[in-house]
Amino acid sequence: MGRKGPKGPKGAKANADALTKAALAAMSEETTVRITTVLEDFRASDAQVHTFEPSLTNQERAAVHAMCKKMGMISKSKGYGERRCLSVYKTKNTQAPGKEEGPSKLGFSEEARQILLDLFTHYPPDDAELNGDAVKNPGDKAAKIRWKTDTAFSRPAMQKHDIAKKVKMLTSKLSDPRQLRKIGEDRSKLPIASFKDHISSTLENHQVVLISGETGCGKTTQVPQYILDHVWGKGESCKIICTQPRRISAMSVAERISVERGETVGDTVGYKIRLESKGGKNSSIIFCTNGVLLRVLIGRVTNSSNRQRAADDVIMGITHIIVDEIHERDRFSDFMLAILRDLLPMYPHLHLVLMSATIDAERFSQYFNGCPVIRVPGHTYPVKTFYLEDVLSILQSVGDNHLNPETNDLGLDSVLTDDYKSSMDEAISMALASDEFDLLIELISIEQNPEIFNYQHSETGVTPLMVFARKGQLGDVCMLLSFGVDCSARDHDGKSALDWAQQENQIVGG
Structure with a gap:
């Protein structure tokens, strides 16, 4: 057996060099120079393919193949006889000595484009960076950054006729039974609804107001709207x-308020969080995280004059700041409240509203120079408890479902628990004995369920309709009638609501 050549890249290169030397040795010097010049010129050109004339000899073809392999190019012969020709192709790595590659293109996704746009909006490059001159001192670079105003915090440029048009449109939506009438009715039942005028008047006379509202009172979704409606009522624009x-x-609160106003997120109400925002200069209410607002406020206390000027423009455009859930204290909220307290004297137009469910109200009030405190009662909602076997039963067929009202008395929609029945009995007794209707009305309004407004006292069989009919509560009677109350129900003595009204002479006319 003959001796095998060396293996691997080094062996291949050695074989190519040997073939090149052998092929060149078999040719004249003139032919060698000519072929070498042609290949060098081709490699330096922009052409991708070069085809030699068909008149090459076998030795010349072998030399071209060997030289192309050494120079990192591909050579192929095709055709037969006198028509056989040799073509040379460049590869991706083929590069002429001393010739630099052109700039490569870098693509970005749409999400990356938005992130970069936001970054360059807040930190635009200066002239030195655009010209390619690096800043020697990183501290100098930070000082030279020009801070641009974020339009999301800018005050909408709305005239009185624009505001009047918005108010008229909102009023028409709220009065449309197909859209927002039901939502408007639900909003009016929230505990904070009765404090609407009180909140507006207090905020009108004080720069800082603290609202201590229990869970479920509606402060998070309603207070921003109360402020907006109050300011719009004066024909003025605002930025909350x-x-x-x-x-x-x-994000979720912004979406909820938009639904309540019959709009989409980004119109009157928007939000701005890290790397994402909806709405901008034309939005009157912007929801954001504590960190986003803190970033704006920090620009006011920085040493950079450009950032101070831009931060001043932002704060001058803001009319109200609402800090919700201040009891969830963290480094962002504490630092933000400290900065706000120092900035308020410098911006008399700026109003601050602090809100929380569980809070040491007096402590925060003292921190903000004894600001007024508005306490709003909460509202607890009934909670239904289902166990795992109940959920599995729901997923079964109707016939096997033990929660199906047709096969079992335990219905999913039943809200009359033993505690609820006891509360209804107590409310009916109090209304009959001492004309205290608040508890009964509240229990009926929690869930507009036939089981509730048709409920009969466990001992007397008296219904809420009978109570209101006997006491002459015409408005409450109309409310129950609108709910579809059963007017034919009778108590244990066989008397209906009409009989109760006639007994107490509550019926006028024939």
């Missing part, structure tokens, strides 16, 4: 910034 401790809450 509402902070939330988490991004998901900022």
